Ligand SMILES: Nc1ncnc2c1ncn2[C@@H]1O[C@H](COP(=O)(O)OP(=O)(O)OP(=O)(O)O)[C@@H](O)[C@H]1O
Ligand SMILES: Cc1ncsc1CCO
């Protein structure tokens with residue numbers, strides 16, 4: 001299992017194909033835990049950038065044809081090199097285009113981690129759910145069953161985020177019960193988690209490392225929430241400050257085990 005110390009010691013380079021909304025938040029989250037983010041726009045440098053990177057994170061929040069081509073090219077290079085690939089199917093239920101784009105990438109690229117909220121992962125698991133755009137929305141589906149089904153479908157680890165995060169490798173299921181409700185009012189905290197997941201899998205590609213990723217952000221939120229009542233935007237800044245200082249000892253102390 002990865003540790004924060006290993007992330008800081010190794011400073012893995014995390015290559016991101018980000019959405020148009022939250023790239024700064026994603027880069028900051030990766031940087032503040034001690035990894036090294038890099039974003040790119042032009043497919044022509046996909047091979048060179050994968051060559052220097054330790055994980056690839058594909059966020060499909062605003063993918064167009066060029067992004068899909070870029071994701072497939074970089075994803076294939078990442079698979080060849082053997083570095084982990086994380087994908088976030090943002091709001092996949094919202095449009096046919098999102099579904100087609102995701103299918104095109106999934107056909108060509110093997111994923112190591114699929115990260116999304118309940119609405120997104122329920123869609124991938126073919127389980128009924130009323131997603132609300134980029135937000136999880138409402139549903140009666142069993143979160144363990146959804147996370148497990150997604151992990152089995154893509155033969156990888158799934159991280160279903162929400163009030164409780166549910167992480168699965170298709171056999172085991174682990175819950176992370178830490179967190180704070182202000183995550184839900186700040187756009188892009190899920191995208192930040194994608195980057196943190198990439199950094200954790202870069203150090204050690206395992207279920208336990210995906211659990212660590214969920215713990216890192218959720219526990220940082222819990223600590224930030226202690227001093228930011230009624231100031232939810234300051235909460236987000238405080239999450240970044242907390243990520244910068246967060247230690248493995250704090251995670252071990254504060255984790256709520258299931
Ligand atoms: N109500 C909540 N209470 C506690 N923690 C939460 C809550 N909602 C989300 N989180 C935490 O927020 C982080 C982001 O997860 P979330 O499910 O909001 O992602 P998302 O829906 O993809 O967000 P976005 O699309 O805005 O990036 C996770 O660490 C999750 O544990
Ligand atoms: C608001 C929004 N729209 C597409 S991606 C995104 C950021 C959350 O993933």
Ligand SMILES: [Mg+2]
Pocket residue numbers: 090091116117134190191
């Ligand atoms: Mg999201």
